[in-house]
Amino acid sequence: xxxxxxxxxxxxxxxxxxxxxxxxxxxxxxxxxxxxxxxxxxxxxxxxxxxxxxxxxxxxxxxxxxxxxxxxxxxxxxxxxxxxxxxxxxxxxxxxxxxxxxxxxxxxxxxxxxxxxxxxxxxxxxxxxxxxxxxxxxxxxxxxxxxxxxxxxxxxxxxxxxxxxxxxxxxxxxxxxxxxxxxxxxxxxxxxxxxxxxxxxxxxxxxxxxxxxxxxxxxxxxxxxxxxxxxxxxxxxxxxxxxxxxxxxxxxxxxxxxxxxxxxxxxxxxxxxxxxxxxxxxxxxxxxxxxxxxxxxxxxxxxxxxxxxxxxxxxxxxxxxxxxxxxxxxxxxxxxxxxxxxxxxxxxxxxxxxxxxxxxxxxxxxxxxxxxxxxxxxxxxxxxxxxxxxxxxxxxxxxxxxxxxxxxxxxxxxxxxxxxxxxxxxxxxxxxxxxxxxxxxxxxxxxxxxxxxxxxxxxxxxxxxxxxxxxxxxxxxxxxxxxxxxxxxxxxxxxxxxxxxxxxxxxxxxxxxxxxxxxxxxxxxxxxxxxxxxxxxxx
Ligand code: GLY
Ligand code: MN
Ligand code: MN
Numbered sequence: 001x002x003x004x005x006x007x008x009x010x011x012x013x014x015x016x017x018x019x020x021x022x023x024x025x026x027x028x029x030x031x032x033x034x035x036x037x038x039x040x041x042x043x044x045x046x047x048x049x050x051x052x053x054x055x056x057x058x059x060x061x062x063x064x065x066x067x068x069x070x071x072x073x074x075x076x077x078x079x080x081x082x083x084x085x086x087x088x089x090x091x092x093x094x095x096x097x098x099x100x101x102x103x104x105x106x107x108x109x110x111x112x113x114x115x116x117x118x119x120x121x122x123x124x125x126x127x128x129x130x131x132x133x134x135x136x137x138x139x140x141x142x143x144x145x146x147x148x149x150x151x152x153x154x155x156x157x158x159x160x161x162x163x164x165x166x167x168x169x170x171x172x173x174x175x176x177x178x179x180x181x182x183x184x185x186x187x188x189x190x191x192x193x194x195x196x197x198x199x200x201x202x203x204x205x206x207x208x209x210x211x212x213x214x215x216x217x218x219x220x221x222x223x224x225x226x227x228x229x230x231x232x233x234x235x236x237x238x239x240x241x242x243x244x245x246x247x248x249x250x251x252x253x254x255x256x257x258x259x260x261x262x263x264x265x266x267x268x269x270x271x272x273x274x275x276x277x278x279x280x281x282x283x284x285x286x287x288x289x290x291x292x293x294x295x296x297x298x299x300x301x302x303x304x305x306x307x308x309x310x311x312x313x314x315x316x317x318x319x320x321x322x323x324x325x326x327x328x329x330x331x332x333x334x335x336x337x338x339x340x341x342x343x344x345x346x347x348x349x350x351x352x353x354x355x356x357x358x359x360x361x362x363x364x365x366x367x368x369x370x371x372x373x374x375x376x377x378x379x380x381x382x383x384x385x386x387x388x389x390x391x392x393x394x395x396x397x398x399x400x401x402x403x404x405x406x407x408x409x410x411x412x413x414x415x416x417x418x419x420x421x422x423x424x425x426x427x428x429x430x431x432x433x434x435x436x437x438x439x440x441x442x443x444x445x446x447x448x449x450x451x452x453x454x455x456x457x458x459x460x461x462x463x464x465x466x467x468x469x470x471x472x473x474x475x476x477x478x479x480x481x482x483x484x485x486x487x488x489x490x491x492x493x494x495x496x497x498x499x500x501x502x503x504x505x506x507x508x509x510x511x512x513x514x515x516x517x518x519x520x521x522x523x524x525x526x527x528x529x530x531x532x533x534x535x536x537x538x539x
Pocket of ligand 1: 331362373455473496
């Protein structure tokens with residue numbers, strides 16, 4: 001048995017932790033993954049954020065709340081990706097302050113403050129080790145770290161700063177000192193923040209960014225369609241705009257709006273700009289989660305047979321992810337056969353047999369917080385029918401067309417347009433639509449999004465830039481009842497790959513998962529370790 005780490009020994013000693021099963025735990029750091037993001041990475045990200053922030057500002061980032069799964073059992077905790085990105089901290093009940101400027105403090109100074117979850121031996125016996133103040137200092141490299149309980153009397157006046165914060169988390173229940181709810185309410189009070197409505201913010205932001213005196217009538221119409229929202233009704237500037245929709249009121253609105261919601265808008269602009277361009281450390285982790293996912297897709301193809309259930313295929317994917325150390329899934333796995341494959345975000349995965357149908361599997365692992373997003377579609381019986389193959393080939397060709405434009409400088413809009421053209425031409429050729437405009441009937445989603453700590457990651461959608469990581473995911477879905485020959489019904493095909501954008505081209509990160517229909521058929525024909533699984537029938 002290995003010795004426990006020094007930090008843990010100190011903690012155990014300080015806490016008087018006597019239960020031997022814990023004191024002698026074998027979780028020494030050399031039995032844990034060693035390719036975590038480093039404190040230096042997170043510190044550099046905070047420094048890069050400071051470079052974007054306006055003078056006299058502070059960025060405030062709260063942890064995500066814990067969510068109840070079943071009475072006193074919570075969902076597996078998922079850290080706020082922004083908090084993780086800027087700190088490496090993965091626990092709830094915390095708030096991080098990142099100041100633009102160095103703040104003098106007597107003989108000393110600081111430019112960040114971190115209030116974290118306190119140590120609690122009895123809670124830790126149930127839910128695991130907490131870093132606590134000393135652990136955050138030692139392992140994440142912060143200097144000014146406090147227990148959440150200390151925020152209340154901390155000598156700071158946030159009203160002196162431009163406070164840049166995300167939409168405030170919904171916090172149920174616990175107002176005890178140090179809880180997320182109490183941290184949020186203290187910051188709201190101290191900084192004089194207004195807890196605003198998310199939809200309101202998003203819409204106001206669109207108006208703020210895009211409205212001008214020529215297109216204002218269009219925005220006024222949009223605002224009017226949202227007037228049942230209490231937040232809208234009460235908003236002074238919306239009232240003023242509706243009462244007097246002219247360019248003077250608009251200019252006034254813009255001037256004042258930037259003050260009202262500077263928090264979330266500014267926060268998401270800065271963090272989006274940063275997180276949309278991946279650093280080498282992040283690319284390393286994304287490559288790993290995509291590689292794991294590609295192996296899992298390949299293994300699922302080898303294992304599939306028409307008698308399998310959707311859940312069984314999902315289970316094979318999850319087994320492979322865990323085997324390679326993925327801590328979680330990037331999103332709820334989508335495993336849909338036939339009609340289920342035509343439901344874009346199908347998550348039931350409940351069909352007992354996939355039969356002789358196409359199976360669409362949109363499943364991606366998460367490794368150290370970074371998500372893959374890979375979809376493969378394949379025939380459960382190992383052979384594409386003529387109709388399945390025809391649809392599959394159109395989607396494949398659309399992807400190939402998209403790849404040609406995956407390089408710095410190309411606009412996201414043109415990438416989408418090029419792909420859509422190929423899908424439309426294919427559907428026209430097969431007589432499934434008569435007008436290219438109808439392509440959206442069978443291709444109702446977008447072709448790409450950023451990928452990273454969030455599966456739909458933050459990032460700008462203007463032009464592709466070097467070191468963006470995006471998905472390329474065209475699809476065609478023909479649900480039963482569509483106005484085409486029945487032979488096309490219940491064919492749903494999406495092919496989704498993860499792409500690293502370069503200056504002059506791209507790297508296909510998910511190339512290991514078979515993509516050509518010929519390679520897929522060959523892979524399905526291969527033996528699988530799961531062929532030999534001789535599990536007993538349930539009684
Ligand atoms: N897996 C979700 C998506 O493809 O966007
Ligand atoms: Mn996707
Ligand atoms: Mn996907």
